[in-house]
Amino acid sequence: MNGEVQYISSMGELVRKDNTLQFRNNEKHRNLPVEIIKEIYCLNEITVNSKLLDFLARKGIILHFFNYYGHYSGTFYPKDKYRSGKLLIKQVDKFQNNRLDIAKTIVRGIGINIYEVLYHYYKHGKSGVKETVDWIRKEFYTNVEKADNIKVLLAVEGELWLKFYAAFKYFLPEDFIMSKRVKRKPDNPINALISFGNSLLYAKTVAVIYETHLDQRISFLHEPTETRFSLSLDISEIFKPVIVFRTIFDLVNNRKIQVEKHFDQKMKYCLLNEEGREIFIRAFEGRLESTFQHPTLKRKTSYRNAIRLDCYKLEKYIMDEQEFIPFSLKAGY
Missing domain, CATH: 1.20.120.920 (CRISPR-associated endonuclease Cas1, C-terminal domain)
Structure with missing residues (x-):
């Protein structure tokens, strides 16, 4: 799968760890390749905080959220880069x-x-x-x-x-x-x-x-x-x-x-x-x-x-x- 796009289908927490991203749940901790990621799709209940969102904004990473039924809920993305x-x-x-x-x-x-x-x-x-x-x-x-x-x-x-x-x-x-x-x-x-x-x-x-x-x-x-x-x-x-x-x-x-x-x-x-x-x-x-x-x-x-x-x-x-x-x-x- 394209490394620029990451899908998270399990419940857990997405955090900033030092200068990278980490997904955590009861089973494992998984580091995400922050330097190449452009989009993250959260397909389950994912906890985030303002520290993470600020980090994503600076890295230009878009975060999509979906609800329990698989419907699109919303997107967090950095402020518009190309306003005209x-x-x-x-x-x-x-x-x-x-x-x-x-x-x-x-x-x-x-x-x-x-x-x-x-x-x-x-x-x-x-x-x-x-x-x-x-x-x-x-x-x-x-x-x-x-x-x-x-x-x-x-x-x-x-x-x-x-x-x-x-x-x-x-x-x-x-x-x-x-x-x-x-x-x-x-x-x-x-x-x-x-x-x-x-x-x-x-x-x-x-x-x-x-x-x-x-x-x-x-x-x-x-x-x-x-x-x-x-x-x-x-x-x-x-x-x-x-x-x-x-x-x-x-x-x-x-x-x-x-x-x-x-x-x-x-x-x-x-x-x-x-x-x-x-x-x-x-x-x-x-x-x-x-x-x-x-x-x-x-x-x-x-x-x-x-x-x-x-x-x-x-x-x-x-x-x-x-x-x-x-x-x-x-x-x-």
């Missing part, structure tokens, strides 16, 4: 005057990537997905263009995701077929996988945007709110089919994740157990680090870097009016 008043003003201007155009571009990008994911299964004999593939090609893009406000556009996006979920029954085992999307609390194995994967991707996107001049609070598809970084929602939506769902489909169809081994199922919710989380994280990080031939750069790059490149493309659109074209799985193969 000029870009902030222009980002607000784009929100006020070009929001719908940018939002449509994002939704089209989501549709393109879902289409490519499903078309892969269609090419390999899963003919049941043809109805959804044809709908995307023949109706979805037209519906996006017709949307005259954000509310209508979000309804179009919502229909896209519902049709995507409904297609799972054609290529996933019966144990992982989705009856409906349940987020909080996930009620079955497939919802547990989606919720955990989406939370990880959202946190990754928060960290990537932190390294740019973009303001996390000013989004285009999702409503800006005081309780979350809504621009991270915009960007991460584009990559969910590529990173989260392809990871899930690989793990499930190759029986690397199994219902009877890797989930804790209670009366009203279902969660990955510790072994299941570790398997998912390894696959998720592997997906982020896998490479493809970038059509513009003319060289191989990782999906992790593709998220960063989309943020830079959005910056260039805001500052220089360069066309914003989100990552396309079709172009990225």
